[in-house]
Amino acid sequence: xxxxxxxxxxxxxxxxxxxxxxPASKNEEIxxxxxxxxxxxxxxxxxxxxxxxxxxxxxxxxxxxxxTGKSVTIQCIVGLLKPDGGSLxxxxxxxxxxxxxxxxxxxxxIGFLFQxxxxxxxxxxxxxxxxxxxxxxxxxxxxxIDRRVxxxxxxxxxxxxxxxxxxDLSGGMRKRAGLARTLIVNxxxxxxxxxTTGLDPITSREISDLILSIQKKNKTSSLIITHDMECARIxxxxxxxxxxxxxxxxxxxNELHKLNNKAVSxxxxxxx
Amino acid sequence: xxxEIVIPGWKRWLEGIGDQVGFxxxxxxxxxTGGFEWSEFVRQCYEIGYRSITLVGITAFIMxxxxxxxxxxxxxxxxxxxxxxRTLSVSFIREIxxxxxxxxxxxxxxxxxxxxxxxxxxxEQLDAMExxxxxxxxxxxxxxxxxxxxxxxxxSIVGDAIGLAGGFLALNIRDSxxxxxxxxxxxGAIDFADFLPALVxxxxxxxxxxxxxxxxxxxxxxxxxxxxxxxxxxxVTASLWxxxxxxxxxxxxxxxxxx
Numbered sequence: 001x002x003x004x005x006x007x008x009x010x011x012x013x014x015x016x017x018x019x020x021x022x023p024a025s026k027n028e029e030i031x032x033x034x035x036x037x038x039x040x041x042x043x044x045x046x047x048x049x050x051x052x053x054x055x056x057x058x059x060x061x062x063x064x065x066x067x068t069g070k071s072v073t074i075q076c077i078v079g080l081l082k083p084d085g086g087s088l089x090x091x092x093x094x095x096x097x098x099x100x101x102x103x104x105x106x107x108x109x110i111g112f113l114f115q116x117x118x119x120x121x122x123x124x125x126x127x128x129x130x131x132x133x134x135x136x137x138x139x140x141x142x143x144x145i146d147r148r149v150x151x152x153x154x155x156x157x158x159x160x161x162x163x164x165x166x167x168d169l170s171g172g173m174r175k176r177a178g179l180a181r182t183l184i185v186n187x188x189x190x191x192x193x194x195x196t197t198g199l200d201p202i203t204s205r206e207i208s209d210l211i212l213s214i215q216k217k218n219k220t221s222s223l224i225i226t227h228d229m230e231c232a233r234i235x236x237x238x239x240x241x242x243x244x245x246x247x248x249x250x251x252x253x254n255e256l257h258k259l260n261n262k263a264v265s266x267x268x269x270x271x272x
Numbered sequence: 273x274x275x276e277i278v279i280p281g282w283k284r285w286l287e288g289i290g291d292q293v294g295f296x297x298x299x300x301x302x303x304x305t306g307g308f309e310w311s312e313f314v315r316q317c318y319e320i321g322y323r324s325i326t327l328v329g330i331t332a333f334i335m336x337x338x339x340x341x342x343x344x345x346x347x348x349x350x351x352x353x354x355x356x357x358r359t360l361s362v363s364f365i366r367e368i369x370x371x372x373x374x375x376x377x378x379x380x381x382x383x384x385x386x387x388x389x390x391x392x393x394x395x396e397q398l399d400a401m402e403x404x405x406x407x408x409x410x411x412x413x414x415x416x417x418x419x420x421x422x423x424x425x426x427x428s429i430v431g432d433a434i435g436l437a438g439g440f441l442a443l444n445i446r447d448s449x450x451x452x453x454x455x456x457x458x459x460g461a462i463d464f465a466d467f468l469p470a471l472v473x474x475x476x477x478x479x480x481x482x483x484x485x486x487x488x489x490x491x492x493x494x495x496x497x498x499x500x501x502x503x504x505x506x507x508v509t510a511s512l513w514x515x516x517x518x519x520x521x522x523x524x525x526x527x528x529x530x531x
Binding site for chain 2: 078080105107110112114115116118119120121131132136178181182185
């Protein structure tokens with residue numbers, strides 16, 4: 001993807017935000033519905049009482065200090081962790097009640113971008129992209145596979161790195177490649193675990209723009225965990241702040257920015 | 273602050289056994305479900321088999337030479353120097369070849385599988401595979417365990433042949449024996465009861481090497497230090513299993529073939 005610094009997708013969104021509500025407000029279908037979610041590891045309670053509703057086409061950013069249970073929440077959504085209590089419905093189905101086959105089908109509709117990108121390091125970028133196409137979508141037509149791989153890599157601006165090994169990529173390129181591998185199966189929900197951590201400000205902005213363009217182009221719903229306030233400002237329709245295993249505040253970025261609350265304003269100290 | 277719960281050692285040990293049984297059942301379940309990863313299996317056979325031939329060959333060759341040089345003075349003292357090829361052949365094919373080669377493979381293959389899967393866990397690649405809807409057990413575990421189960425017996429046969437060739441070379445340092453005569457004596461000394469049990473036990477050695485490597489890698493902790501722990505633990509456990517399987521195999525072979 002070619003992102004021009006003069007006018008980026010995020011800049012366009014800023015203008016749009018002044019006149020229009022976020023896209024989710026037009027469509028109220030709820031894709032993720034969490035009520036009273038609880039999760040403990042031994043004696044340590046990580047999620048005390050989490051409730052969240054993600055609407056179709058909406059981007060929710062979750063802010064919070066490290067270790068407050070943000071990643072645990074999204075791991076529960078894809079069934080990597082089993083919650084101890086509460087309800088977690090994705091596309092109207094309770095995740096805890098799903099059998100292996102149902103969970104596999106659900107995962108086909110959810111994309112998960114890991115903090116490290118999680119590229120398979122024994123495979124080239126091309127093979128990483130082909131993996132979900134041949135194993136999950138069971139595609140066999142090589143021409144179709146090549147076309148999809150080239151298209152998704154063009155979208156994230158990584159076509160020139162198609163035959164490189166993950167070890168030869170920079171941190172930003174790895175994140176974009178990880179994102180491309182997730183997007184290649186056209187997920188309806190995207191879960192981002194700290195998508196801009198460890199990146200320089202310019203690459204962070206590019207990734208944030210990419211997240212926004214994915215939302216607009218594919219109409220995906222996204223849950224974005226981040227510590228990067230600039231990323232939160234660019235991509236969020238709604239921001240939720242998590243502390244000590246529960247959400248303490250939610251609203252649009254600007255609403256929370258103006259809120260007169262010590263715990264919330266601590267996140268916005270560097271924002272003018 | 274909550275008090276830290278100390279789990280007794282025996283309970284952790286029992287939990288470990290339970291985990292291994294679960295992993296074993298999961299492996300077999302995935303062997304017989306559809307979607308076998310042929311290309312990854314062939315790649316693993318190449319990595320595990322072909323890339324180990326040099327190490328196995330050099331080790332086996334040296335063992336063959338050393339055994340002849342060690343055996344010769346004793347057999348000469350008893351006037352049984354002509355028994356050297358036969359003694360080497362039986363001891364190498366029945367016991368020394370399979371066990372030494374399996375231990376070498378445990379060091380090279382089991383540790384490499386443990387480290388590879390351990391680092392995949394640390395870098396979230398296993399989680400990424402799982403949440404994408406692919407089956408990491410089918411792709412990573414089934415292919416590796418089956419590859420070691422097939423390749424270790426083949427490496428053992430190749431190693432036996434190279435070890436016996438080393439023996440021929442060592443024999444000709446002090447004495448003189450034609451290759452035809454040496455070959456006849458070596459082959460003539462081995463029968464079905466020597467070769468088959470040795471081959472069967474190498475299949476179990478191969479399975480243990482692959483299984484332990486995969487289990488240690490798959491169940492390693494999240495920290496980077498755990499990659500080293502997984503590799504180290506895989507070598508130690510696989511080597512121990514090789515000797516346990518060997519001890520059981522000797523008992524079964526004695527009951528069946530040497531009454």
